[in-house]
Amino acid sequence: AQSVTQLGSHVSVSEGALVLLRCNYSSSVPPYLFWYVQYPNQGLQLLLKYTSAATLVKGINGFEAEFKKSETSFHLTKPSAHMSDAAEYFCAVSEGPGGRRALTFGSGTRLQVQP
């Protein structure tokens, strides 16, 4: 069985500040991990993915995440927040790399960016 915990349902940062969104996972097999972003009334857009290659993963829009097996974590960071980053972010895990594998999602973190 697999699960994802996102700490903090709401995170607020100032424009230009560091963004840190936390994700911890549980998986009985080596996990494949994903971060998705969702804007209001939109679907999910993939930000980045970890598929057992490099532990530091760079994604789109300046986001990156580091896979830490010892901490079972996959936190999402961005050095400098922009107003356009305001959205809901979902961490997800699957049992394999294939796009066909069912994704188990965390409950989401809503990011607010203050001017």
Next chain:
Amino acid sequence: KAGVTQTPRYLIKTRGQQVTLSCSPISGHRSVSWYQQTPGQGLQFLFEYFSETQRNKGNFPGRFSGRQFSNSRSEMNVSTLELGDSALYLCASSLGIGQTNTEAFFGQGTRLTVV
């Protein structure tokens, strides 16, 4: 190339009715998955179709069903609608095979409201 297309975008139905949602995957993608998103339960996997066969199923009642056509387009049906079925239904497509098949691409969703 065109992304995942879901129709309709919005739908209002009455309790007890049935509804059919449609999903056209990215050209060349053979796998289609469906997810339900609600404020209370978050994002939950419904089922996945590949080559016109249901390959994986989440924990939903039999009122939720789907099918996939030879052109990979998929439909999802919900019968005897309940108020709790009000949700954003998201479709995701993936290649289904091959080394690059590591992620699913989501459509914008169909917002179903049951009254």
